[in-house]
Amino acid sequence: MNVPKEIEAEIDERITHYPVSKRSAALPVLHSLQEHFGYVTEEAVEWVAAKLDLEPINILELVTFYPGFRQSAPGKYHIRVCRTLSCAMEGSYELMEKLCQEAKIDRSEVSHHHPIAVSEDGKFSIEFAECLASCGTGPVCLVNDDFHEAVEPAKADKLLKQYD
Amino acid sequence: MSKANAINYKKGKEPHAREYRLVFKNVDRKGWDPGIDCYLQDGGYRELKKALLMDPVDITEDVKKSGLRGRGGAGFPTGVKWGFIPPNNTKPVYLICNADESEPGTFKDRYIIHQDPHQLLEGMIISCFATGANLAYIYIREEFPEGARILEKAIEECHQKGFLGKNILKSKFDLEIFVHRGAGAYICGEETGLIESLEGKRPYPRIKPPYFPAALGLYMCPTIVNNVESLCNVKHIIAMGGDAFAKLGTARNTGTRVLCVSGDVVNPGYFEVEVGHITMGELIHDLCGGLKPGRKLKAVIPGGSSAKVLRAGEKFKIKKGDQEIEIGIEDIPMDFDTLMACGSMAGSGGVIVIDDSRKASWILNNINEFYAHESCGQCTPCREGSLWMKKITDRITRGEASPDDVETLESVAFNIDGKTICAFGEACAWPTESFVAKFREEFLADTSEKYDDAILNPETELAAAHLSSET
Ligand SMILES: Cc1cc2nc3c(=O)[nH]c(=O)nc-3n(C[C@H](O)[C@H](O)[C@H](O)COP(=O)(O)O)c2cc1C
Numbered sequence: 001m002n003v004p005k006e007i008e009a010e011i012d013e014r015i016t017h018y019p020v021s022k023r024s025a026a027l028p029v030l031h032s033l034q035e036h037f038g039y040v041t042e043e044a045v046e047w048v049a050a051k052l053d054l055e056p057i058n059i060l061e062l063v064t065f066y067p068g069f070r071q072s073a074p075g076k077y078h079i080r081v082c083r084t085l086s087c088a089m090e091g092s093y094e095l096m097e098k099l100c101q102e103a104k105i106d107r108s109e110v111s112h113h114h115p116i117a118v119s120e121d122g123k124f125s126i127e128f129a130e131c132l133a134s135c136g137t138g139p140v141c142l143v144n145d146d147f148h149e150a151v152e153p154a155k156a157d158k159l160l161k162q163y164d
Numbered sequence: 165m166s167k168a169n170a171i172n173y174k175k176g177k178e179p180h181a182r183e184y185r186l187v188f189k190n191v192d193r194k195g196w197d198p199g200i201d202c203y204l205q206d207g208g209y210r211e212l213k214k215a216l217l218m219d220p221v222d223i224t225e226d227v228k229k230s231g232l233r234g235r236g237g238a239g240f241p242t243g244v245k246w247g248f249i250p251p252n253n254t255k256p257v258y259l260i261c262n263a264d265e266s267e268p269g270t271f272k273d274r275y276i277i278h279q280d281p282h283q284l285l286e287g288m289i290i291s292c293f294a295t296g297a298n299l300a301y302i303y304i305r306e307e308f309p310e311g312a313r314i315l316e317k318a319i320e321e322c323h324q325k326g327f328l329g330k331n332i333l334k335s336k337f338d339l340e341i342f343v344h345r346g347a348g349a350y351i352c353g354e355e356t357g358l359i360e361s362l363e364g365k366r367p368y369p370r371i372k373p374p375y376f377p378a379a380l381g382l383y384m385c386p387t388i389v390n391n392v393e394s395l396c397n398v399k400h401i402i403a404m405g406g407d408a409f410a411k412l413g414t415a416r417n418t419g420t421r422v423l424c425v426s427g428d429v430v431n432p433g434y435f436e437v438e439v440g441h442i443t444m445g446e447l448i449h450d451l452c453g454g455l456k457p458g459r460k461l462k463a464v465i466p467g468g469s470s471a472k473v474l475r476a477g478e479k480f481k482i483k484k485g486d487q488e489i490e491i492g493i494e495d496i497p498m499d500f501d502t503l504m505a506c507g508s509m510a511g512s513g514g515v516i517v518i519d520d521s522r523k524a525s526w527i528l529n530n531i532n533e534f535y536a537h538e539s540c541g542q543c544t545p546c547r548e549g550s551l552w553m554k555k556i557t558d559r560i561t562r563g564e565a566s567p568d569d570v571e572t573l574e575s576v577a578f579n580i581d582g583k584t585i586c587a588f589g590e591a592c593a594w595p596t597e598s599f600v601a602k603f604r605e606e607f608l609a610d611t612s613e614k615y616d617d618a619i620l621n622p623e624t625e626l627a628a629a630h631l632s633s634e635t
């Protein structure tokens with residue numbers, strides 16, 4: 001695994017934010033790697049463990065617990081649709097359905113342990129997220145780091161067109 | 165202390181006349197940006213300068229006098245919490261800002277973080293000075309990537325101006341604040357789960373006692389965990405003094421509160437009001453423009469999805485002076501004590517309004533799915549029970565449940581409540597307990613005795629639940 005110099009420098013700087021315990025840097029280091037590689041590979045788990053003087057299991061147990069870490073490659077654009085009550089009342093399930101239709105994503109295989117589905121062309125991936133703290137403007141979703149509010153299911157195609 | 169009407173707001177985002185903008189003063193403000201220059205031009209960091217000249221003990225006293233109660237969910241008095249740091253403590257003290265904002269129905273911290281990060285930082289720096297913390301973290305949910313960047317930039321700006329770092333404004337007080345991003349788990353909002361997460365572990369909550377953070381928190385040192393809105397309020401307490409702050413709101417329920425309304429109202433949104441100065445009915449009809457045309461109120465979840473549901477038509481007994489009076493749902497003043505007296509809670513300020521077009525079982529099933537997904541799994545009643553409840557409500561919504569299922573559903577909830585390590589147990593049991601108690605007839609109407617035989621015994625049902633557990 002090749003971690004570019006500038007990413008490693010950023011990681012080393014982040015570790016200094018935790019003068020009491022390097023282990024505290026586990027989440028930020030994983031974020032940096034996931035941001036760069038798209039997901040957390042087995043090699044990345046070992047790399048982080050070595051970096052923080054921990055056992056790989058100490059890192060793997062984080063990756064498997066926190067929904068924010070992925071163990072397989074997402075699409076170029078990863079969509080997270082809020083599933084929770086206020087958004088569901090405004091049509092988030094319909095939005096999910098429309099987005100899948102438009103982006104040609106098959107969600108029939110998703111499960112608790114594999115929540116992400118990827119489009120055939122690899123451009124989009126999608127999953128449900130729990131309440132994104134914008135319940136007054138539902139349905140909401142994140143596309144990579146971009147936040148979208150009041151996304152009408154009927155305009156799902158418009159949303160996707162912004163990402164080419 | 166600024167009244168909202170002295171300031172201009174963006175078109176369509178003007179505060180309602182009944183609002184009292186204190187913490188949300190700069191949210192949606194015309195010409196406002198999150199940079200430090202904008203904040204300084206508006207008198208920013210004046211309270212920090214004032215606080216640094218005070219005795220830290222006096223600041224804590226002022227916060228106690230203000231009556232400020234935590235805005236994160238539990239409503240615990242902030243000054244009292246600070247006072248729990250052991251008096252003879254020799255260990256370092258840490259302060260953590262809880263910016264995990266993940267209680268369904270809650271959306272207030274988001275706007276402070278994105279639009280007014282310096283208000284939060286000023287509140288934090290003052291709070292750190294008062295509690296003797298030289299290292300602080302902002303634990304922000306991972307789904308606020310932009311918010312994390314804004315906060316980091318704001319921290320950098322503070323360093324440049326000498327509001328952070330060594331010997332802040334020549335006060336001999338040192339402080340570093342770092343932003344720590346979570347990774348999508350609701351349980352990281354629970355303060356001890358948050359601390360474990362910040363230690364680089366799975367966010368398994370710790371049992372209290374003994375692990376009250378103010379005594380045994382981060383790295384087993386005294387740690388103050390406060391919500392974003394609570395910490396912002398500290399700045400305003402310094403500005404106006406604890407006594408003046410205590411005059412806002414009502415007795416024991418002081419200050420302002422940002423209420424977040426979502427669901428079946430014409431204009432959902434956030435409204436900062438003096439605590440207890442408006443009723444549920446005024447909130448829904450005046451501030452939120454009422455229900456959608458032709459609809460009737462069915463129920464309200466008043467303090468985030470964990471709060472027990474209140475049903476339209478229900479009668480509540482509350483104390484008024486020495487008297488006990490009976491009121492309806494729309495007459496409930498929105499404050500901590502009254503909502504508790506009504507059998508629910510003010511919680512996180514997230515008000516979810518439900519009209520008569522919704523089925524109670526559909527609502528509860530959505531909530532149950534949230535908790536089934538978010539249980540950390542440490543305690544058997546919570547781990548198994550949350551999923552089991554979800555499976556039952558799932559069957560009820562599909563019309564494939566037996567009347568006995570409703571009873572089972574209720575008993576599962578009662579077997580979680582009070583039997584777990586952290587308050588997530590109550591959080592996941594209360595929706596079921598209250599929805600079933602208040603909408604029993606409706607739940608039963610969707611069941612059929614023809615499914616009596618379909619009830620599996622608990623073990624097989626649970627096994628089946630695990631096998632088919634979806635997102
Ligand atoms: C399951 C659970 C989730 C919680 N989530 C949050 C949260 O997202 N944000 C928050 O400020 N407090 C949350 N809390 C409350 C915190 O544990 C803690 O009481 C609070 O941060 C203290 O700050 P305050 O006194 O300023 O309210 C949660 C509590 C529980 C039991």
Ligand code: SF4
Pocket residue numbers: 351368369538539540541542543544546547584585586587588589
């Ligand atoms: S109550 Fe639930 S969330 Fe809390 S510690 Fe137990 S299993 Fe975890």
Ligand code: FES
Pocket residue numbers: 082083084085086087088130131132133134135136138140268269270
């Ligand atoms: S329910 Fe979707 S943002 Fe809260």
